[in-house]
Amino acid sequence: MALYSEKVMDHFRNPRNVGSIEDADGIGEVGNPVCGDIMKIYLKINKEQVIDDVKFETFGCGSAIASSSMATELIKGQPVSEALKLTNKAVTEALDGLPAHKLHCSVLAEEAIKTAVKDYYDKNSIPYDPADFPAGEDCEHCAMH
Amino acid sequence: MFIYADNAATTSVSKTALDAMLPCFTENYGNPSSLYEVGQNAKSALEGARNDIAAVLNASPRDIYFTSGGSEADNQAIVSAARIGEKKGKKHIISSKFEHHAVLHTLKKLEKEGFEITLLDVHSNGIVDPKEVADAIKEDTCLVTIMYANNEIGTIQPVKEIGAICREKGVLFHTDAVQAAGHLHIDVEDQNIDMLSISGHKFHGPKGTGVLYARCGILLTNIIEGGAQERGKRGGTENVPAIVGMAAALKEENANIDENAGKLIKVRDRIIAGLAKIPYSELNGDKEKRLPGNINFCFEGIEGESLLLLLDDKGICASSGSACTSGSLDPSHVLLAIGRPHEVAHGSLRLSLGNDITEEAADYIIRSVDEVVTYLRNMSPFWKDLVSGKRPHVFKEFMEV
Numbered sequence: 001m002a003l004y005s006e007k008v009m010d011h012f013r014n015p016r017n018v019g020s021i022e023d024a025d026g027i028g029e030v031g032n033p034v035c036g037d038i039m040k041i042y043l044k045i046n047k048e049q050v051i052d053d054v055k056f057e058t059f060g061c062g063s064a065i066a067s068s069s070m071a072t073e074l075i076k077g078q079p080v081s082e083a084l085k086l087t088n089k090a091v092t093e094a095l096d097g098l099p100a101h102k103l104h105c106s107v108l109a110e111e112a113i114k115t116a117v118k119d120y121y122d123k124n125s126i127p128y129d130p131a132d133f134p135a136g137e138d139c140e141h142c143a144m145h
Numbered sequence: 146m147f148i149y150a151d152n153a154a155t156t157s158v159s160k161t162a163l164d165a166m167l168p169c170f171t172e173n174y175g176n177p178s179s180l181y182e183v184g185q186n187a188k189s190a191l192e193g194a195r196n197d198i199a200a201v202l203n204a205s206p207r208d209i210y211f212t213s214g215g216s217e218a219d220n221q222a223i224v225s226a227a228r229i230g231e232k233k234g235k236k237h238i239i240s241s242k243f244e245h246h247a248v249l250h251t252l253k254k255l256e257k258e259g260f261e262i263t264l265l266d267v268h269s270n271g272i273v274d275p276k277e278v279a280d281a282i283k284e285d286t287c288l289v290t291i292m293y294a295n296n297e298i299g300t301i302q303p304v305k306e307i308g309a310i311c312r313e314k315g316v317l318f319h320t321d322a323v324q325a326a327g328h329l330h331i332d333v334e335d336q337n338i339d340m341l342s343i344s345g346h347k348f349h350g351p352k353g354t355g356v357l358y359a360r361c362g363i364l365l366t367n368i369i370e371g372g373a374q375e376r377g378k379r380g381g382t383e384n385v386p387a388i389v390g391m392a393a394a395l396k397e398e399n400a401n402i403d404e405n406a407g408k409l410i411k412v413r414d415r416i417i418a419g420l421a422k423i424p425y426s427e428l429n430g431d432k433e434k435r436l437p438g439n440i441n442f443c444f445e446g447i448e449g450e451s452l453l454l455l456l457d458d459k460g461i462c463a464s465s466g467s468a469c470t471s472g473s474l475d476p477s478h479v480l481l482a483i484g485r486p487h488e489v490a491h492g493s494l495r496l497s498l499g500n501d502i503t504e505e506a507a508d509y510i511i512r513s514v515d516e517v518v519t520y521l522r523n524m525s526p527f528w529k530d531l532v533s534g535k536r537p538h539v540f541k542e543f544m545e546v
Contacts, residue, residue, distance in 0.1 A: 009454075012451070012454065013455075013458065015524070018524050019524075029526060033487070033488035033491070033527050033536070034486075034487040034488055035468075035474070035487075036448050036467060036468050036469060036476065036487070036488075036491035037448065038525075038526050038527050039526075040526040057524055057525065057526040057529065058524060058525070058526070059446065059447065059448060059525035059526055059527035059528065060448050060451065060469075061448050061449075061450035061451055061467070061469035061470075062450055062451050062454045064448070064451075065451055065524070102469075
């Protein structure tokens with residue numbers, strides 16, 4: 001019995017959408033080096049508010065890289081409104097599950113996307129309810145250090 | 146290529162050990178406590194193993210107690226010393242910050258009981274300073290427990306000097322020699338060791354076996370109550386096949402100890418020199434005073450678990466002190482103890498070589514680690530921040546070799 005599902009290993013070994021977007025419309029970064037994981041999501045959003053392109057950069061473990069890869073796959077080509085509905089549960093399910101102590105990685109993926117969308121809204125003065133977005137860059141674990 | 150470079154985690158059972166074990170399953174299967182022949186044959190095998198292990202340690206066979214492993218031996222040694230101490234009103238124990246958890250967690254338990262625990266610094270080179278041991282000893286110190294060699298960074302501690310200090314001050318000295326046995330010479334007389342723990346599966350013996358050496362006159366406290374086995378100090382029918390295998394493995398490793406060390410050190414230093422060429426990386430622990438087969442590096446900008454998974458894809462088995470591999474939120478307490486900040490401790494790699502390592506395999510390891518680190522850095526936003534200067538580097542571009 002391997003630590004990770006085949007799906008996780010596939011997305012870890014062959015991550016989709018790795019890289020950055022120079023003229024991104026929204027960028028979201030969550031996590032920090034002390035905790036051992038950082039995810040950064042770049043979004044290219046068109047006039048119809050559809051995500052034309054998405055890239056990610058991740059510092060972290062196998063499940064962090066796989067979660068970022070899967071999350072970008074799930075929102076690519078989707079309207080921004082749909083991307084905002086992406087939950088960590090959906091990312092985990094799409095990966096055929098994650099070990100319990102790695103669920104935090106899928107949470108980071110969800111938060112990175114939301115943070116990138118928030119950045120896009122801010123840049124384009126689009127109103128939103130701040131309660132729908134993660135509070136800041138601090139992850140829950142870091143309070144413990 | 147398949148390279149097993151995690152021998153500090155466990156080792157394969159040697160042919161010598163296996164051959165010694167097999168008859169104990171099917172021929173000498175008796176209970177050593179039984180008086181008929183198959184029982185007494187098992188007893189002979191058991192006592193033969195005790196003699197062999199005693200000879201390697203330069204100890205008396207009657208001071209050798211078989212346990213289920215290093216952890217049990219550590220537990221029993223520390224608890225025994227604590228019980229001896231508390232009878233005399235001595236409730237202070239000295240250890241170091243980077244001991245194995247079998248030691249640290251036992252100390253934590255005693256602390257809750259009211260013992261005072263001093264954990265000495267291990268400095269940036271990962272070595273306890275004997276002078277600091279001497280300074281820490283108080284009137285009520287009942288035990289000093291310092292490991293012989295660290296399990297993660299392989300640094301070798303000055304056990305003989307520490308033992309001499311303890312003897313002079315009349316304090317018991319225990320050393321967790323789990324990583325040392327079979328790789329470094331052990332002489333409990335010359336090195337002033339009162340108690341010592343070893344584990345069979347770290348030197349090509351089977352898992353589930355260990356030894357507690359306790360000098361004659363040290364009253365042991367049972368961890369496992371039961372029959373009269375092990376002079377009444379460790380209940381339970383002895384695991385004769387495993388004990389015999391452990392003894393055979395230790396005897397063999399010890400017979401070849403200098404030859405193996407010479408070969409390993411050469412390959413180890415070749416790998417260290419190769420990995421040192423990866424920018425912003427550094428060796429953990431003293432370069433000279435380390436186990437012959439231990440290499441431990443930190444690489445900036447990457448995380449250890451993803452490094453291990455990709456090395457596994459290349460056929461290399463290794464380990465890391467990252468939080469993700471330990472299942473806890475914090476990275477290795479050993480790396481933190483030598484002063485590595487969290488962010489680089491997450492990016493650590495331990496290679497512990499086996500005697501069969503070749504220079505060709507060493508070069509393959511260097512190439513593979515270089516490739517994987519470069520690949521992971523290229524997708525790491527943390528690395529990008531380091532390169533752009535947005536976050537400060539911890540290491541210099543190149544370590545001094």
